[in-house]
Amino acid sequence: MKSLANPDSPQPSPRQIRRFVGLAIAFAVLYGVWAAALGFRIVICQQAVRQHLWFALRERPRGAFPDDQSALTVATQWVAELNAVYHTNPCAPGPAFRLLRSGAGARWTGPACTVVVGVRHHHVVVHAYDTQGYRMDDAFQRLHPPPRRL
Amino acid sequence: MLPYPDINPVGFHIGPLPIHWYGLLEIISFFIGTLWLIRRGRRPYWGWGKEQVFDLEFYLAIGAIAGGRIGYVLWYDLPYYAGHPVQILKVWDGGMSFHGGLIGVILGCWAYARQHGRSTMATLDFVAPAAPIGLGLGRLANFINDQLFGRVSHLPWAIIFPAGGPQPRQPSQIYEFLLEGVLLLLILGLYSRKPRPAGAVGSLFVLGYGLFRFAVEYTRQPDIQLGFVMGPLDMGQILSIPMILLGPILLWWAYRGGFETPSSAVNAPPAQPRPGSGPSLRGKHK
Numbered sequence: 001m002k003s004l005a006n007p008d009s010p011q012p013s014p015r016q017i018r019r020f021v022g023l024a025i026a027f028a029v030l031y032g033v034w035a036a037a038l039g040f041r042i043v044i045c046q047q048a049v050r051q052h053l054w055f056a057l058r059e060r061p062r063g064a065f066p067d068d069q070s071a072l073t074v075a076t077q078w079v080a081e082l083n084a085v086y087h088t089n090p091c092a093p094g095p096a097f098r099l100l101r102s103g104a105g106a107r108w109t110g111p112a113c114t115v116v117v118g119v120r121h122h123h124v125v126v127h128a129y130d131t132q133g134y135r136m137d138d139a140f141q142r143l144h145p146p147p148r149r150l
Numbered sequence: 151m152l153p154y155p156d157i158n159p160v161g162f163h164i165g166p167l168p169i170h171w172y173g174l175l176e177i178i179s180f181f182i183g184t185l186w187l188i189r190r191g192r193r194p195y196w197g198w199g200k201e202q203v204f205d206l207e208f209y210l211a212i213g214a215i216a217g218g219r220i221g222y223v224l225w226y227d228l229p230y231y232a233g234h235p236v237q238i239l240k241v242w243d244g245g246m247s248f249h250g251g252l253i254g255v256i257l258g259c260w261a262y263a264r265q266h267g268r269s270t271m272a273t274l275d276f277v278a279p280a281a282p283i284g285l286g287l288g289r290l291a292n293f294i295n296d297q298l299f300g301r302v303s304h305l306p307w308a309i310i311f312p313a314g315g316p317q318p319r320q321p322s323q324i325y326e327f328l329l330e331g332v333l334l335l336l337i338l339g340l341y342s343r344k345p346r347p348a349g350a351v352g353s354l355f356v357l358g359y360g361l362f363r364f365a366v367e368y369t370r371q372p373d374i375q376l377g378f379v380m381g382p383l384d385m386g387q388i389l390s391i392p393m394i395l396l397g398p399i400l401l402w403w404a405y406r407g408g409f410e411t412p413s414s415a416v417n418a419p420p421a422q423p424r425p426g427s428g429p430s431l432r433g434k435h436k
Contacts, residue, residue, distance in 0.1 A: 004347040005407030012408045020408055024396065028253075031392050036224040038388070042379045043229045050374075130377035137302060137371070139315035144374055 045091030045113055045131045050146040052086055052096050052115045053128035057142055064122045071119040075099060078124065079117050089113060091131055108135070151318045154309050157294045172291040179287040180207075183280040195345050196276060206262050210277065213258025214251040215241065221250010225385055227375055244297075248285070248363070249389040252356075255281075271409040274352035279338035281355060286331015293323035300325075300369045314371070322370040329362035349409030350401060357397025364390040 005011060012020065061078055065071035082097040089096040092113035100108065100118035108116050112133035118125050128136040160168040184207060191198025198206075222245040223231045223238050231238050259273040292298040299311040300320025308318035337358055342351045364387050372384035379385050403409065 004345055004350075005410060006347075006405045009406045011410070012403075012406060017408055020403060024400070027396070028392060032224070032253075035385070035388055036228060038379055039225045039376065039385055040228045042377070043227060043375050046375060046377050047229070132378040132381055134378050134382070136377065137315070137317075139317060140371070140374070143313070143315045 042131050047146060048090045048096070049113050049115065049128055049130060049136070050141060052082075053126070053136065053138070053141055054145045055086070056082060056097065056115050056117070056126045056128075057138065060126050061124045065124075066122070068119050068122055071122050071124055072099075072101070075117050075119055075124045082115075082117075108133075151304075152307050152309050152321075154296070154311055156312075159295050171294045175287040175291040175294075176284070179284040183283045186280050186283070187277065190276070190279075190342075198276060202266070205266070206259075206273065206277070209258035209262040210255055213254035213256075213261075215246075215254070217254015217257065218246035218248070218251035221247030221253065224250070225389060226373055230375070247389075248359075249393075252359075269348060269409075269411050271349035271352060271404075271411075275342070275346070275348065275350065278352045278355040279335070279342045282331050282335035282338065285359075286327050286335065289323045289327040289331060293321065293327070298323055299371055301371050303369075319371065320369040322366055325366045325369060326363075329366060330359060334358050334362060347404045347407060347410065349404035353397055353400035353404050356393045356400060360390045360393025360397055363387075364394060 059078075059082075061074050065074060076099055079097050079099045083095045086096045090113075092111040094111060094114075096113075097115045097117060098110055100116045108114075108127070108129055110116070110129075112129055113131050115126060115128045118127070127138060128141070130136050157171065159170050159172065161171045161174050162169050184203065187198070187203045187207075188200050190196055191200075191203055219238065219241055225247055226245065237243065255277070256270075256274065259277065260270045262268070263270040263273045289298075296311050296313045299309075299314050300322030302317045303320045304318060305320065307321065309321050310316065310318050334355070338351060338355055341354055367384055367386040367390070370384070370386070372378055372386075376385055379388055
């Protein structure tokens with residue numbers, strides 16, 4: 001039977017074929033195990049942030065305050081209360097809730113896995129940053145509270 | 151911004167039984183894929199009879215469902231399923247992984263080939279071009295089912311998906327349909343029109359799917375329980391990286407003849423093709 005392989009390159013020996021297939025399978029298996037371990041860790045961490053965000057969104061002080069300063073005072077006290085309820089952050093060093101003093105529109109440069117409380121237009125606002133430090137979609141999270149899965 | 155075409159996920163009823171578009175599209179893709187494989191199998195250099203295609207599809211279906219589910223459990227939500235193992239069996243509750251399904255299909259081809267005296271790689275080459283039919287229609291089903299939508303976007307063709315909240319989102323299911331379905335089908339269909347070295351078509355599928363999936367994931371909303379898993383990459387991209395890495399290596403190996411075994415020669419044209427010879431060549435290589 002005619003071979004369709006490139007006639008210019010020598011066909012691998014049976015030993016080389018076995019070694020190639022073995023290496024490919026080993027790579028796939030090890031990579032799969034690593035991905036499963038990564039996914040396991042991330043789901044646990046993400047679940048914690050989602051829980052914190054959900055709690056914060058539900059308990060957030062609502063309504064407009066007279067000015068940003070008074071809103072910030074309320075937010076500061078509220079962050080302390082939140083950290084008393086959830087006193088550990090399972091996926092990042094430091095507290096689970098942090099205050100953003102420079103305004104909620106400012107870019108968060110702190111640790112990942114954190115719920116950030118800030119002030120905007122005299123309101124207390126809440127944002128969460130996922131295990132990789134990316135801002136989470138608050139509206140989407142509010143729509144699908146933990147432990148909802150998609 | 152485009153309106154979401156509010157298609158009822160239930161296509162029609164057969165008596166009291168609701169027939170969902172999702173299931174219907176899967177059945178349609180299975181039907182089209184089967185017809186296409188039977189037609190392809192008649193070509194002398196493939197040498198697959200109708201019965202053999204049906205046999206193979208049984209192995210593929212088991213592999214795809216079991217692999218898809220196990221892959222989802224392992225890679226997408228292991229802590230939950232470790233605590234609720236019975237839920238693993240509830241496939242109808244959703245949660246399948248393409249990458250797990252791919253491994254399941256490879257194992258299915260291996261089991262079939264082993265039992266029927268064929269080459270695993272030649273079997274994979276035979277089925278690979280039909281896979282985008284199921285993948286593409288599956289993505290359309292995701293769109294109809296208002297699931298696996300894209301990230302928030304303000305592009306003119308962004309859509310407000312009811313399950314995604316009030317913000318417009320990328321219709322990433324449609325991108326996936328076009329790339330993993332239509333374009334990949336075209337590429338593999340054209341490439342496999344001529345006889346290729348054993349393993350080449352399957353390897354091209356691995357590379358093509360990996361590239362398309364990796365690219366589209368940049369527009370897709372990551373799974374809510376995971377988010378991003380490594381920097382800006384989500385789990386779909388993490389699992390596509392080995393496909394992108396291994397695809398070209400497997401192609402190179404195929405062109406070196408590394409996957410050619412005596413039984414894989416069914417993938418090659420016979421030395422003296424007989425006009426009108428459609429029956430299986432399997433017996434010739436036993």
